[in-house]
Amino acid sequence: xxxxxxxxxxxxxxxxxxxxxxxxxxxxxxxxxxxxxxxxxxxxxxxxxxxxxxxxxxxxxxxxxxxxxxxxxxxxxxxxxxxxxxxxxxxxxxxxxxxxxxxxxxxxxxxxxxxxxxxxxxxxxxxxxxxxxxxxxxxxxxxxxxxxxxxxxxxxxxxxxxxxxxxxxxxxxxxxxxxxxxxxxxxxxxxxxxxxxxxxxxxxxxxxxxxxxxxxxxxxxxxxxxxxxxxxxxxxxxxxxxxxxxxxxxxxxxxxxxxxxxxxxxxxxxxxxxxxxxxxxxxxxxxxxxxxxxxxxxxxxxxxxxxxxxxxxxxxxxxxxxxxxxxxxxxxxxxxxxxxxxxxxxxxxxxxxxxxxxxxxxxxxxxxxxxxxxxxxxxxxxxxxxxxxxxxxxxxxxxxxxxxxxxxxxxxxx
Amino acid sequence: xxxxxxxxxxxxxxxxxxxxxxxxxxxxxxxxxxxxxxxxxxxxxxxxxxxxxxxxxxxxxxxxxxxxxxxxxxxxxxxxxxxxxxxxxxxxxxxxxxxxxxxxxxxxxxxxxxxxxxxxxxxxxxxxxxxxxxxxxxxxxxxxxxxxxxxxxxxxxxxxxxxxxxxxxxxxxxxxxxxxxxxxxxxxxxxxxxxxxxxxxxxxxxxxxxxxxxxxxxxxxxxxxxxxxxxxxxxxxxxxxxxxxxxxxxxxxxxxxxxxxxxxxxxxxxxxxxxxxxxxxxxxxxxxxxxxxxxxxxxxxxxxxxxxxxxxxxxxxxxxxxxxxxxxxxxxxxxxxxxxxxxxxxxxxxxxxxxxxxxxxxxxxxxxxxxxxxxxxxxxxxxxxxxxxxxxxxxxxxxxxxxxxxxxxxxxxx
Numbered sequence: 001x002x003x004x005x006x007x008x009x010x011x012x013x014x015x016x017x018x019x020x021x022x023x024x025x026x027x028x029x030x031x032x033x034x035x036x037x038x039x040x041x042x043x044x045x046x047x048x049x050x051x052x053x054x055x056x057x058x059x060x061x062x063x064x065x066x067x068x069x070x071x072x073x074x075x076x077x078x079x080x081x082x083x084x085x086x087x088x089x090x091x092x093x094x095x096x097x098x099x100x101x102x103x104x105x106x107x108x109x110x111x112x113x114x115x116x117x118x119x120x121x122x123x124x125x126x127x128x129x130x131x132x133x134x135x136x137x138x139x140x141x142x143x144x145x146x147x148x149x150x151x152x153x154x155x156x157x158x159x160x161x162x163x164x165x166x167x168x169x170x171x172x173x174x175x176x177x178x179x180x181x182x183x184x185x186x187x188x189x190x191x192x193x194x195x196x197x198x199x200x201x202x203x204x205x206x207x208x209x210x211x212x213x214x215x216x217x218x219x220x221x222x223x224x225x226x227x228x229x230x231x232x233x234x235x236x237x238x239x240x241x242x243x244x245x246x247x248x249x250x251x252x253x254x255x256x257x258x259x260x261x262x263x264x265x266x267x268x269x270x271x272x273x274x275x276x277x278x279x280x281x282x283x284x285x286x287x288x289x290x291x292x293x294x295x296x297x298x299x300x301x302x303x304x305x306x307x308x309x310x311x312x313x314x315x316x317x318x319x320x321x322x323x324x325x326x327x328x329x330x331x332x333x334x335x336x337x338x339x340x341x342x343x344x345x346x347x348x349x350x351x352x353x354x355x356x357x358x359x360x361x362x363x364x365x366x367x368x369x370x371x372x373x374x375x376x377x378x379x380x381x382x383x384x385x386x387x388x389x390x391x392x393x394x395x396x397x398x399x400x401x402x403x404x405x406x407x408x409x410x411x412x413x414x
Numbered sequence: 415x416x417x418x419x420x421x422x423x424x425x426x427x428x429x430x431x432x433x434x435x436x437x438x439x440x441x442x443x444x445x446x447x448x449x450x451x452x453x454x455x456x457x458x459x460x461x462x463x464x465x466x467x468x469x470x471x472x473x474x475x476x477x478x479x480x481x482x483x484x485x486x487x488x489x490x491x492x493x494x495x496x497x498x499x500x501x502x503x504x505x506x507x508x509x510x511x512x513x514x515x516x517x518x519x520x521x522x523x524x525x526x527x528x529x530x531x532x533x534x535x536x537x538x539x540x541x542x543x544x545x546x547x548x549x550x551x552x553x554x555x556x557x558x559x560x561x562x563x564x565x566x567x568x569x570x571x572x573x574x575x576x577x578x579x580x581x582x583x584x585x586x587x588x589x590x591x592x593x594x595x596x597x598x599x600x601x602x603x604x605x606x607x608x609x610x611x612x613x614x615x616x617x618x619x620x621x622x623x624x625x626x627x628x629x630x631x632x633x634x635x636x637x638x639x640x641x642x643x644x645x646x647x648x649x650x651x652x653x654x655x656x657x658x659x660x661x662x663x664x665x666x667x668x669x670x671x672x673x674x675x676x677x678x679x680x681x682x683x684x685x686x687x688x689x690x691x692x693x694x695x696x697x698x699x700x701x702x703x704x705x706x707x708x709x710x711x712x713x714x715x716x717x718x719x720x721x722x723x724x725x726x727x728x729x730x731x732x733x734x735x736x737x738x739x740x741x742x743x744x745x746x747x748x749x750x751x752x753x754x755x756x757x758x759x760x761x762x763x764x765x766x767x768x769x770x771x772x773x774x775x776x777x778x779x780x781x782x783x784x785x786x787x788x789x790x791x792x793x794x795x796x797x798x799x800x801x802x803x804x805x806x807x808x809x810x811x812x813x814x815x816x817x818x819x820x821x822x823x824x825x826x827x828x
Contacts, residue, residue, distance in 0.1 A: 016629050017658050019683035022597045024546045024568075027687050054497055062491030069483035069706075077476030081670035083468055117531055117696040124695045128567065132438045150694040153542065154438075183436045215430050244431045256495035258701035269433035273441050280564040281538045282531040286700040287672035292483075 026133075026153050033149075034354065035372050042361045048398030050385040051366040053193065053341050056316070058391075059309045060256045061296065068295035076291070084287040086279045088115025088263070092294040096249065096263055099302075103233050108247075112265050114274050117285045119223055119250040119262035123147050125281070126219055126246065126264075127154035129273045130183055138182035140168065142344075142373035142382070144193040144221065147186060158375035161185075163195060165335070167203030170210065177214040185211060185218045190225035190234045191340020194373045194384035198234055198338055208240030216244075217270070223250040223262075226306050228339035229314035243267045251293060253341070254306070259289045313341065319392040320385065320399060327403035329410070341388035347406060350413040351381040359409060365401040440547075440567050447563075448768065449786050456775045462812030464799040465780040467607065467755050470730070472805075473723045474670045475710065482709035490705070498701040500693045502529025502677070506708040510663065510677055513716075517647050522661075526679050528688050531699045533637055533664040533676035537561050539695070540633055540660065540678075541568040543687045544597055552596035554582065556758070556787035556796070558607040558635065561600060572789035575599075577609060579749070581617030584624065591628040599625060599632045604639035604648045605754020608787045608798035612648055612752055622654030630658075631684070637664040637676075640720050642753035643728035657681045665707060667755070668720070673703045727755065733806040734799065734813060741817035743824070755802035761820060764827040765795040773823060779815040 020028075039051060072080045087093070093110045100108040116122040123146070131137070131154035139147070141160030148158075159180040162169035167189065176182065187207075189199040199207070211218050220237040228234060237245045250262035266274050278284070320343060324334055333346040347353070353369035360366060367386075370379025387395055434442075453465060486494045501507070507524045514522040530536040537560070545551070545568035553561070555574030562572075573594040576583035581603065590596065601621075603613040613621070625632050634651040642648060651659045664676035680688050692698070734757060738748055747760040761767070767783035774780060781800075784793025801809055 016627050017631070017683075018629050019631070019681070021629065022544055022631055023684065023687060024542070024544050024549075026546075027543050027691060030687075030690050052497070057492035057496055060491055060495040062487045062495065065491070065495070065702075066484050066487045069487070070480050073476045073480045073483070077474055077479070078471035079672075081474040081476065081479070081672040082471055083466070083666075083671045117700070120694075121696040128438070129441050130436055130438050132440075135438075146697075153691065153694050213430055215432050215435065217431070217433070217436055252497075256702075257497045258493075258495040258705075260696060260698070260700040260702075267433070269431075270437065273437060273444075276444050277441060277567065280534075280560075280567050281695075282535040282674065283560075284674070286531070286674040286703045288479075288670075288674075288706070289700045289703050291672075292702070 026155055029155065030153060033372075035357065035369060038354075038357055038361065039366060042366050044364065047361070047364050047366060048394050048401065049366045049389055050387070050398060051368050052389065053386050054389045055253055055257060056312060056389060056391070059312060061300070061305070064296055064300060065292060068292045068299065071295045072291040080288055080291045082287070084284050086275055086284045088113070088285060089287065089290040089294055092290050093263070095294060095297050100236070104235050104239065106236060106238055108238065108265055112267065112271050114264045114266070114271075114278055115285050115290060116262045116264050116278070117282065118252055118257070118260045119221060119248040120146060120150060122248040122262055122264040123150045123221070125274055125277050126184065127151045128277045128281075129270065130217070131156050136180040136182040138173075138176050138180060138185040138216070139375065140187060140192065142194050142370065142379055143186065144188055145368070145372045147221065148375060160374070160376055163192070163197065165197050167197075167199030168207050170203070170206050173207060174210050177210065177216055182216055185216050186221065187218060187237070188221045189237065190222055191227060191337055191342070193224070193340070194342050194368070195344040196335045196337030196340055196342045201235070204235070204237060204240060208237065211241060211244060218245045220245055220247045222248060223253050224340040226254045227310060227313055227341065229310055229317070231307070231310065232338055238265065243269070246270070255293065255296070259293055261285060261289055261293055310339070313339070313388060316387040316390065316392060316395060317343070319395045320387040323396045323399035327400050329403070329407060341386050343385045343387065345383050345385060347381045347383070348410060349381055351406070351409060353379070353381060353383045356383070356405065356409050360402055360405045363401045363405045365398045365405070367402070440569055443569065444567060447786075449771065449783060452771055452775065453780060456780050458778065460778050461775070461780060462778060462808050462815065463780045463803055464801065464812060464816075465782050466803065467800050468803045469667055469671060470726060470803055470805070473726060475714070475719070478710055478714060479706060482706045482713065485709045486705040494702055494705045496701070498698050500689055500698045502527070502699060503701065503704040503708055506704050507677070509708060509711050514650070518649050518653065520650060520652055522652065522679055526681065526685050528678045528680070528685075528692055529699050529704060530676045530678050530692070531696065532666055532671070532674045533635060533662040534560060534564060536662040536676055536678040537564045537635070539688055539691050540598070541565045542691045542695070543684065544631070545570050550594040550596040552590050552594060552599040552630070553789065554601060554606065556608055556784065556793055557600065558602055559782070559786040561635065562789060574788070574790055577606070577611065579611050581611070581613030582621050584617070584620050587621060588624050591624065591630055596630055599630050600635065601632060601651070602635045603651065604636055605641060605751055605756070607638070607754070608756050608782070609758040610749045610751030610754055610756045615649070618649070618651060618654060622651065625655060625658060632659045634659055634661045636662060637667050638754040640668045641724060641727055641755065643724055643731070645721070645724065646752055652679065657683070660684070669707065669710070673707055675699060675703055675707055724753070727753070727802060730801040730804065730806060730809060731757070733809045734801040737810045737813035741814050743817070743821060755800050757799045757801065759797050759799060761795045761797070762824060763795055765820070765823060767793070767795060767797045770797070770819065770823050774816055774819045777815045777819045779812045779819070781816065
């Protein structure tokens with residue numbers, strides 16, 4: 001057969017590969033992000049970054065994690081380093097369930113919980129389990145850019161729901177769900193990314209009542225709720241919608257993102273689908289990282305650690321608000337968060353925040369431009385500022401730099 | 415708007431959720447595996463498992479990993495525990511590149527390498543990047559069941575290529591690639607899962623010549639090549655097809671699967687697509703696990719460790735071969751591997767290996783039935799036996815139990 005083909009075909013080309021023709025439709029649609037390309041220029045050590053949502057490394061429990069690593073490897077290495085169940089380490093899942101009980105008074109069965117490689121993987125698994133090409137997803141406007149990126153590969157259509165300072169715009173939500181027949185409603189109710197706002201209790205209750213009338217699954221992305229300033233602890237949509245809500249959580253902000261450990265809680269009606277999807281995706285999240293984290297959590301007074309990081313980010317947030325009030329021109333609107341990592345800034349209409357980022361990098365400061373957080377080209381004059389990564393003096397210096405760039409930008413736009 | 419709907423609609427149903435209707439087509443097709451359900455019964459501590467491809471935990475370097483964890487957390491905790499680049503830790507990628515140089519004389523640019531959450535995630539990313547529903551994948555017959563599971567979610571069609579003891583059947587390969595127009599050819603050339611066979615050098619060269627004449631990407635899954643008995647080190651298809659081969663590797667068998675660290679090497683023509691896919695999937699593989707592993711590898715004489723595990727598995731393999739020769743009836747055909755973890759057994763035609771597993775669990779021994787490794791219902795009278803997990807006495811006892819079950823099964827079938 002091989003010889004037959006060779007003689008029939010005459011001279012055979014040495015390389016018949018046309019690699020782009022092999023790429024799946026879903027990946028052909030993915031474009032490199034302009035903002036990511038811009039930020040690649042921002043490599044100077046003098047740059048002050050308000051761009052990424054990175055925790056301040058001074059809060060990482062390095063030394064306690066040495067103890068935890070030693071504990072699990074010395075006492076149970078044969079199991080810690082072996083393959084493990086796809087659902088995740090049972091002890092870690094019990095710890096998370098207990099935390100829901102203590103913080104929210106919510107009973108979350110361990111059998112509805114799946115450990116994920118950060119909550120980012122939770123988002124990806126939601127796309128895998130729910131989204132056929134062309135399916136509609138309702139999303140906050142503005143919404144988390146990493147979620148937009150992760151779900152885009154599943155080729156959905158987007159329906160934005162207006163976000164107000166107290167939560168979702170209820171009339172708009174009902175209209176969007178009715179008209180779009182969205183399968184999923186993606187929300188980040190606590191210290192929202194990118195706006196920093198938190199849904200009020202009344203807004204949540206009203207959102208839940210609307211959701212109950214539609215054939216839609218609410219997805220609560222909640223990486224920030226432990227970061228409430230002054231000990232605040234906002235609730236979970238599981239309180240209102242235990243059977244119609246998938247809750248995502250993460251240790252990235254509570255302990256450290258480099259562990260890559262998050263979780264997903266799904267109602268019985270869909271949980272098993274997630275376990276099957278997780279098996280195929282990577283068998284399970286690093287068992288070593290899960291076990292080390294669990295040993296750390298068992299040995300730690302987590303409330304003390306939470307108080308430490310809450311106070312730290314409250315101080316950093318206050319420093320940024322003060323610097324903005326001092327250096328920025330009139331006509332600047334900002335949110336004033338109660339927790340989390342982000343301030344959302346709206347500048348005069350003539351500002352082009354992507355162009356502004358280009359100019360800001362030259363001045364030694366970065367942020368994320370507004371359009372990153374919209375699926376429909378909104379946010380031109382908006383930007384997200386993260387105060388999580390820098391100490392107070394850097395924050396003051398960075399905001400001063402940025403204000404100067406904004407004023408030059410506004411002068412040039414006139 | 416909300417009120418208008420409420421009054422117009424009269425009494426509103428409390429729960430409009432129809433969860434199954436929300437599930438994506440790709441996940442609706444996934445069925446729970448019969449074999450997995452059977453194995454859930456196999457929970458007794460007396461059971462001897464030849465089912466999973468689990469490493470023997472006595473080879474795990476627990477104590478060295480304590481040193482490595484202490485090293486990276488004490489000296490660079492702020493970076494180890496922070497978010498990191500999607501491509502993976504540069505030092506670890508350099509270590510892997512150096513290993514390709516030393517073992518194979520191959521130059522693998524670090525810029526073509528991506529760290530994955532085990533090579534299982536590499537397989538999933540390949541599905542994400544390449545497979546549209548209905549696309550054709552050529553695969554070894556029999557082929558790795560975890561690959562079939564991971565890729566099935568992308569809804570491909572399968573074209574099996576006959577596997578002989580020296581590698582792929584060349585005439586069949588050429589015919590399958592010509593007729594199927596497969597996008598991908600999935601191979602496991604070293605100590606293949608499930609058969610244990612290794613492609614000869616001549617077979618690889620001939621496979622490569624055929625592949626070059628087709629618009630197909632060869633995917634080399636290679637988790638076992640460090641496990642060659644007597645220091646054997648078979649090569650990589652990158653030697654023959656640097657631009658038409660994606661190579662997957664893993665530390666699961668070399669160090670420990672609980673770390674969940676593998677890698678993917680892709681040619682320039684497609685590499686960037688994998689980085690974009692990885693970003694959306696989980697940002698990056700656990701940086702903590704990557705950094706601990708890299709510190710361990712730097713401090714370890716890896717060749718000494720490789721010799722230890724090669725000798726260990728060679729001993730376990732010899733014990734299983736000897737026990738099979740001793741206890742099994744005439745008419746049993748087995749492969750006799752040079753490395754890896756698996757022996758592939760073909761029993762008389764009347765054996766039903768799925769039914770046999772059910773009976774074997776009652777007798778205290780497990781394996782994986784042949785049909786698990788075929789997309790077309792083949793393998794009824796075949797089974798995969800893993801000798802990796804058990805010491806010699808357990809292997810002898812388990813094979814004795816299994817032989818008794820087989821003989822009863824054959825008697826009943828007569």
